[in-house]
Amino acid sequence: MNLQYLRVFLTVAEHEHITRASEELILSQPAVTKTIQHLEQEVGLELIERHGRRIALTHAGHVLHNYARKVFALEREMEEALSALRDVDAGEITLAASTTTGVYLLPPIVARFHARYPQVSLNITILNSHEIVEETLNWNLDFGLVEGDAAALPAGLQVDVFAHDELVLVVGPKHRWKGLPALLPTDLRVGQLLMREQGSGIREVIEQAMLLHGVQVRPLLTVPDNEAIKQMAMSGVGAAIVSALAIQRELATGDLVRIPIAGLDLRPELSLVKRTDKQLSRAAQAFCALLCPPTEHEERIFDPE
Structure with a gap:
């Protein structure tokens, strides 16, 4: 397979746009279009569908796109490896x-x-x-x-653990839970917690730990940002389980108050x-x-x- 054709196809697929791809490649639009046509003839399959100025990948186009990314990632890795041998x-x-x-x-x-x-x-x-x-x-x-x-x-994946975090439950100074000696996992079951989005490592740790106690958490709010969660907790919107690293200053100033959760170990x-x-x-x-x-x-x- 002609790697130059493949490089042009990858750029078109990433942009989903012939004009933008031609600008990045410093080629004319007709040259890019002709290259894609040559590649389609070479593989014997239609790779893109045109919708006005934009394009969409066919099923074959998606397959080739995935492999093209791997091919050029390996090319970059090869260049980096050879360069690294020098310096x-x-x-x-x-x-x-x-x-x-x-x-x-x-x-x-x-x-x-x-x-x-x-x-x-x-x-x-x-x-x-x-x-x-x-x-x-x-x-x-x-x-x-x-x-x-x-x-x-x-x-x-090769996985090397280099440290452990500590997750703690915190509330604002005016929250109704302030002053409680501890809470149970069941107290956090429904509508109490401000939580990160699905896919967040912290959220997965919390949900898995709660399931060990038979608790399936339904969050009060889902927010994809630790700082926003911290600010909402400080404002009294709800409780939050966050990294102790993120709240050292707020605990020291009293803007957040830590409450233990009985029987729950959260050290991801x-x-x-x-x-x-x-x-x-x-x-x-x-x-x-x-x-x-x-x-x-x-x-x-x-x-x-």
């Missing part, structure tokens, strides 16, 4: 982190790494844990940092995940080594316990 002090790392890890744990790691390797470019995205796993498996990340049960992650694992068949660049390996040292004698930034 660990250069290159690019693409990673994603869950909100808690990205906001509260990643900054000191990035600072230390940047001090050692100032020429390495870091591309960091904040996603929920489900999205990070999906992007890692799709070859879009060198690695990801997720929160939740490492054993529950899908096959095809924080893990580094990458594809088992992905060869990391030396720069990416150096970053991972800050979190998960290869030997017991090397300094570890976070205590995994």
Whole structure:
């Protein structure tokens, strides 16, 4: 298969638009259209359907799109691997982190790494844990940092636990629960909790822990942002189970009050995940080594316990 044709097809598929693809490729629209036609003749299948200025992939187009992404991801990995053999002090790392890890744990790691390797470019995205796993498996990340049960992650991933989080129940200073010595899991069953969206590692940890007590949680509100949840809890909208890392200042000032949940252990694992068949660049390996040292004698930034 002609890889140049495939590259043009991938760009068209990503944009779902001939004009935008031609602008990115610096080719004329007729040249892009003709290339797609040549590729369709080569594979013997129709790959796109035209709807005015936009296009839609056929079933065959979706299949080829998935494989094309893998082909060029491998090409980038090959180039990075060869470059990494020349120099660990250069290159690019693409990673994603869950909100808690990205906001509260990643900054000191990035600072230390940047001090050692100032020429390495870091591309960091904040996603929920489900999205990070999906992007890692799709070859879009060198690695990801997720929160939740490492054993529950899908096959095809190498998983290294580098720390544990602690989730705590908090309410605002005027909430009716303030001052209670403790709550039971059943007290949180219906319409009490502000929770993250489905796919969030923290939400999965909470739901799994509650199910062990026979409690299926129905949240008061679903909000895809930790800071928004914290602000709503402070305003008295409802209770929230959040990372202790995210509320240290608010607990100290009294803007949030912690209430124990009897019999509930919420200490999710924080893990580094990458594809088992992905060869990391030396720069990416150096970053991972800050979190998960290869030997017991090397300094570890976070205590995994």
